[in-house]
Amino acid sequence: MGTIALNKVRKAFGDAVIIPGADLEIKNGEFVVFVGPSGCGKSTLLRLIAGLEDLTSGHIAIDGKDVTDVPPAGRELAMVFQSYALYPHMSVRKNIAFPLMMAKVPQAEIDKKVEKAAETLNLTQYLDRKPGQLSGGQRQRVAIGRAIVRSPKAFLFDEPLSNLDAALRVNMRIFIMQLHKDLGSTSIYVTHDQVEAMTMADRIVVLNKGNIEQVGSPLELYNHPNSLFVAGFIGSPKMNFVEGNSIGVRPEHILTSDKKGDWEGTVKLTESLGSDTFLHVDAGQRGMLTVRSAGESNFKAGDKIWLTPEKGRVHRFDANGKVVLK
Numbered sequence: 001m002g003t004i005a006l007n008k009v010r011k012a013f014g015d016a017v018i019i020p021g022a023d024l025e026i027k028n029g030e031f032v033v034f035v036g037p038s039g040c041g042k043s044t045l046l047r048l049i050a051g052l053e054d055l056t057s058g059h060i061a062i063d064g065k066d067v068t069d070v071p072p073a074g075r076e077l078a079m080v081f082q083s084y085a086l087y088p089h090m091s092v093r094k095n096i097a098f099p100l101m102m103a104k105v106p107q108a109e110i111d112k113k114v115e116k117a118a119e120t121l122n123l124t125q126y127l128d129r130k131p132g133q134l135s136g137g138q139r140q141r142v143a144i145g146r147a148i149v150r151s152p153k154a155f156l157f158d159e160p161l162s163n164l165d166a167a168l169r170v171n172m173r174i175f176i177m178q179l180h181k182d183l184g185s186t187s188i189y190v191t192h193d194q195v196e197a198m199t200m201a202d203r204i205v206v207l208n209k210g211n212i213e214q215v216g217s218p219l220e221l222y223n224h225p226n227s228l229f230v231a232g233f234i235g236s237p238k239m240n241f242v243e244g245n246s247i248g249v250r251p252e253h254i255l256t257s258d259k260k261g262d263w264e265g266t267v268k269l270t271e272s273l274g275s276d277t278f279l280h281v282d283a284g285q286r287g288m289l290t291v292r293s294a295g296e297s298n299f300k301a302g303d304k305i306w307l308t309p310e311k312g313r314v315h316r317f318d319a320n321g322k323v324v325l326k
Contacts, residue, residue: 002028002063002153002186004049009058011044011210018044019210021058026154031180031187035197036207036233042190043158045207049188050156051075062153078147079156082163084139086131092118093127096145110149117145120182137168144179154186161196173200194234198222206230228321237278239315242286246317251278251292253313256299261306265289267299281305 004026011019018041026032034042047053049060051072059068067075086095094101096117100110118124121141131139140160147155157176161169177200180187191197197204198218206213206221206229214221214230225231231239231248239248255261256279265283277297281289291307299305316324 004154004186004188005061006049007059007061009045009048009060010056011048011053012056017210019048022212024205024212024215026186026188028186029184031189031200031202032205033197033201034188034190034205034207035192035194038192040207041210042207046156046158046188046190050077050079076153077156078150078152079158080143080147080160082159084131084143086139086142088131091128091130092123092134092142095131095142096149099146099150113149117148120148120179121145136164137172140164140172148183152185154188157187157189159190159192176200195236198234206233225315226323228317231315237290237292240289242283242289248315248317249309249313251290253310254289254291255308255310256291256293257306257308258304259306261308263307265305265307267301267303267305269301270297270299272296279305281307283307
């Protein structure tokens with residue numbers, strides 16, 4: 001089992017309150033992503049769960065047991081960091097085996113677990129190499145292997161793909177998703193990249209200045225954001241906010257025409273990606289709007305354009321930035 005429950009978890013450094021008070025329940029086997037801008041408290045919250053930071057107040061339970069005062073080693077969690085934190089002088093085999101060696105696990109059992117982890121992570125042929133002889137993606141897999149052999153109740157990932165190039169990030173993202181599916185373990189994954197959050201999560205936890213703004217599945221947050229903050233953070237390109245920030249509509253939910261529509265504007269810039277075209281439109285008092293069109297577009301910079309939000313796709317917010325339910 002790997003259930004994790006946070007009850008009124010608060011963290012402050014002197015007068016600086018990082019986490020005002022978080023309540024959250026994570027089910028066994030879930031892949032939960034903490035997402036938000038830099039400084040929102042997502043990594044701090046992960047470190048509190050891991051026991052790497054002390055709570056100011058509140059409680060954390062794992063499988064129903066209060067672990068608030070239990071040190072990291074006693075929580076049966078495994079953490080994968082942004083930096084691989086590998087020992088450069090050790091082979092891949094010894095790096096993966098290291099936590100078992102420290103726990104004085106019998107050598108035969110260590111060998112068996114290392115071989116199994118290496119097979120799962122496609123690292124068998126690299127076991128006798130040093131980390132310096134591996135690519136970034138391979139080094140990250142070694143770090144994950146070191147976590148796997150501990151058979152933890154949950155995996156904690158702290159922006160593990162940040163050091164990889166764009167193409168490798170996509171490959172590793174798919175790899176981690178498949179690994180989670182195969183292992184069935186509870187996973188908490190921290191990222192500032194909302195695309196990673198949308199594609200990987202069973203549920204997303206959106207954080208803003210230490211507060212949990214909303215929790216839900218990727219499509220729940222995409223289709224039904226409960227605030228301006230969530231609406232603007234989830235989705236790429238971000239949602240357009242018009243008419244004094246009281247109305248929001250996503251770029252992909254705006255229809256275009258050269259003849260008629262609800263809003264008139266002028267195309268200022270086009271971005272052609274092949275599969276999509278992004279139009280940046282000056283809509284007068286409504287400001288600059290981004291429109292996403294499938295495939296190629298006939299519009300070019302300087303063209304007049306009419307825009308019409310799709311029916312039922314407009315989001316309305318009150319003066320406090322909270323969604324107005326339809």
